[in-house]
Amino acid sequence: MAHMVASDCGVPQPGLSVGPTSEFSLFFRLKPGQGPSLRAALVDLQETPGYRPGDYGMAVQTIHEARFVMFDDDTRLAFVTSFDGPWDAYMEDFFTSGPAFTDPGSIFLDGKNVLSIVVEIDTSFLWGRDLVGAVAETLTRGTFNVRIERVGRPEVKNMMLAPKEFDPVNRDLEIRDLYNMEDAFHLGDSYQGAYRARLDANLAFWDGLDGKVDWPAEANGSHPLTDLVLADYLIVDVTKPYVEHGTFLEIELAARRGEAHQTCGGRTLNDDVMDTIFTQLVNAGHGPTIRDGVDSATRPATSTFPYLATPNPNPPEPPEHH
Numbered sequence: 384m385a386h387m388v389a390s391d392c393g394v395p396q397p398g399l400s401v402g403p404t405s406e407f408s409l410f411f412r413l414k415p416g417q418g419p420s421l422r423a424a425l426v427d428l429q430e431t432p433g434y435r436p437g438d439y440g441m442a443v444q445t446i447h448e449a450r451f452v453m454f455d456d457d458t459r460l461a462f463v464t465s466f467d468g469p470w471d472a473y474m475e476d477f478f479t480s481g482p483a484f485t486d487p488g489s490i491f492l493d494g495k496n497v498l499s500i501v502v503e504i505d506t507s508f509l510w511g512r513d514l515v516g517a518v519a520e521t522l523t524r525g526t527f528n529v530r531i532e533r534v535g536r537p538e539v540k541n542m543m544l545a546p547k548e549f550d551p552v553n554r555d556l557e558i559r560d561l562y563n564m565e566d567a568f569h570l571g572d573s574y575q576g577a578y579r580a581r582l583d584a585n586l587a588f589w590d591g592l593d594g595k596v597d598w599p600a601e602a603n604g605s606h607p608l609t610d611l612v613l614a615d616y617l618i619v620d621v622t623k624p625y626v627e628h629g630t631f632l633e634i635e636l637a638a639r640r641g642e643a644h645q646t647c648g649g650r651t652l653n654d655d656v657m658d659t660i661f662t663q664l665v666n667a668g669h670g671p672t673i674r675d676g677v678d679s680a681t682r683p684a685t686s687t688f689p690y691l692a693t694p695n696p697n698p699p700e701p702p703e704h705h
């Protein structure tokens with residue numbers, strides 16, 4: 384006998400169950416030409432210590448098997464798993480055991496050179512302002528410029544705006560291209576509703592990963608961080624001391640608590656901003672720290688201008704698909 388598993392809130396959960404065992408399957412389409420690199424990534428994943436049940440006494444007890452299968456000439460990917468108990472137990476196991484990221488994680492840019500421009504500004508040019516917002520943009524050369532990229536805080540586009548499947552309004556819209564063209568300091572009216580719907584949905588997804596609501600929606604249904612994310616610039620207080628670690632979002636989060644900030648804010652080169660982002664999105668800093676398995680660069684930034692690690696004269700070959 385098989386039946387849909389229903390959670391406490393009455394929402395049907397994926398997969399069927401037989402006796403105490405449940406299953407679910409996911410099917411993906413691969414981008415053309417990505418088969419070899421995905422196959423290599425799956426081998427890496429499955430050979431990572433801690434991935435297999437029983438490794439290192441990891442807490443995933445209920446999962447019998449979980450397998451990835453590429454098929455149709457490497458144009459599609461299936462993920463198939465079976466486990467004891469309901470969907471909720473599986474997700475709880477998955478996220479409390481920490482296998483969402485491998486540990487240690489991989490640094491995909493390790494050894495590669497990154498084109499960097501370092502600008503030093505005399506704070507006397509800031510019109511007497513102590514608290515400033517910083518954004519960067521990449522433009523084409525020539526008389527008429529086209530913006531290729533705008534960036535304020537890291538991962539706003541990829542982690543927070545890119546996933547489409549949770550957005551109840553614009554499930555087919557690649558919203559990042561529109562967002563990229565906006566003035567960071569004066570977001571236009573035209574697409575604000577679309578950005579907000581996407582962020583409200585995706586930020587709620589991140590919060591839900593630990594099975595606990597740490598960011599209850601506001602009265603109008605908005606996620607409490609949506610406005611903060613849409614003010615997409617690094618906030619820097621030039622009167623406060625430089626602190627190597629923990630400055631990212633420090634000013635913004637202190638303001639949310641109604642407290643005075645302590646650091647210069649912004650984003651220092653050696654700060655583990657990914658852990659800060661994951662932790663804030665998933666549990667609002669209520670703990671534990673959500674790590675991505677990478678705690679620092681293999682060649683950290685320096686403390687003297689221009690602060691960057693020296694170029695690697697023998698960088699690794701770029702992968703085939705680049």
Ligand SMILES: [Ca+2]
Pocket residue numbers: 589590591592593594595596597598664665666667
């Ligand atoms: Ca949460």
Ligand SMILES: [Ca+2]
Pocket residue numbers: 655657658674675676677678679
């Ligand atoms: Ca990290």
